[in-house]
Amino acid sequence: MKIALIGLGQVGRSFLRILAENRAFYQEKLGTKLDIAVAADFHHMLHSDDGMDPQRLLYYKEKGDIWGTGYAEVEREALFDMDFDVLVDLMPATSDGIRARDLYLETFKRSRDVVTACKSGLANFWPEIMSSSVSSGRKIRYEATVAGGVPFFSFMQKCLRSSAITKIVGQVNSAANYVLLSIAKGDTFDHSIEEAGKLGILEANYHFDTLGYDSAWKTVITANSVFGSSLRAGDIVFEGVEGMNPKTADLENTRLLAEIELQNGELAASSKLKKLDPSDPLASLKGKGLGFTVYMKGRAPLTVLEFNDGPTETATAVINDLLLL
């Protein structure tokens, strides 16, 4: 499988690191060889017909410039003239999602599949992207767009086929909840942002996290994927964690949660602050944790939890998608 890797931020570099460490494992256990045919950051787009060494790309990216790898430079316009099977979009979020939409539609048109960790396109243009995917017969997988390394969509698609889903509640953004729990412990907003940055759990523009956009976008993608709706980013009620001046006691067990519920055929989707019962398994998640609970018709709910999410975990979700293609 030949990959065009677009975006070498925290998740992109984790992707390279995992690939460098696990390529033999993937090939041996799964019979899949993952080759990087194209790699691009904001400055350069490089290409090699023989596949690029992920370790070498990582080394030069961390030194500051992937151009140092010596791989051939390609004009961005020539991307689809290169030989690859899957476009992997690990670029940062933008508020309008136009870059991502245009890129995916072009990718489908040029007969390639998409795996993305970027929420913006899907949260703003779900109907357009999905109908283009269907009409072109190309696939898009987006596990890493919601809840980092927690396997949400593959869980819904593969593990819960026998049950009608009635409700989903998820802690899907770690940055906002990290800030929330830090403030609950008496920390300042600014200092908690600084710490979250060190952990690699902030969007490039952290206001996307703290104003609640990130969690709202994830809510939209989740609703559309699970319940077949056609919501767009602007369609749901959401709130964030900036500018709060709460009594810290009120924040205990409070989380920013995506909540999507189907009641009498009506879908209600929101991303809001909510106080959890202490016995709720989601309440066990601390600042770096992500997870969700799925409620189903006629059977007990299931919860999936990850106590420590970061770029590495998100990158594993991207690779799982590649291995499911």
Next chain:
Amino acid sequence: MKIALIGLGQVGRSFLRILAENRAFYQEKLGTKLDIAVAADFHHMLHSDDGMDPQRLLYYKEKGDIWGTGYAEVEREALFDMDFDVLVDLMPATSDGIRARDLYLETFKRSRDVVTACKSGLANFWPEIMSSSVSSGRKIRYEATVAGGVPFFSFMQKCLRSSAITKIVGQVNSAANYVLLSIAKGDTFDHSIEEAGKLGILEANYHFDTLGYDSAWKTVITANSVFGSSLRAGDIVFEGVEGMNPKTADLENTRLLAEIELQNGELAASSKLKKLDPSDPLASLKGKGLGFTVYMKGRAPLTVLEFNDGPTETATAVINDLLLL
């Protein structure tokens, strides 16, 4: 998809109930029609070329005798002369597993697939059953053999492809843990067994649960499935919850847990009582809960929890397997 349903105990009846309620949902959402071509309990094996009404089977089973449905009776020896695609084994566990082994080998030979909730065959004859499945090109799925309605194997197979598994810890048997937690609260063994029976979480022979066999068998199946080993029921260290006379305080956060770990290429598998740290997500599971934590190389562990397992949940796992075939 035409099903031969063998076993109409608690899980079998839940299977019929779910099928009666959800057939339209499966057909509409998933494009799969699930028809019961053969249904059997200990007394009768019935057959209909047009598919049997699950509601009618359930009604007469609960009245006491499925013969009342009026469907044609078949000799057990003629099972494979009937027209069906998948054998669904919901029979109770036996300690030797010979019945299940013989049935699955015959099923593969007669070009049908197997979905099973019965642990005995796989725990005792994993190598024989899997090699027969491979050589015949037929499938076997066994989600419901471990941890009831918690999707364990589909989670491992579909959601975690990108990571090398290093350790699994699971609360995979609810009956033993129900008894354990009841005793911790001061209840007697006999009374807790009575209550567990009412909840439908006991094996037909409850000593399989309380002496630890059930959890041990599940440990064997988990180890073989995830780590590619060829363990048999007798190969692992296990303990149960019968005949204990503990100080109840010692039992707080103690659970009967399957634990399988790969260290330096060596696999260690056991099913033993273990005191959990209170912050361990598995410690949040009470008597009817099931769940597991998966540890992976180079990334954060994931936990899947279900607070209330019972025959309905186990039956949904069986149906999920059918829908994954």
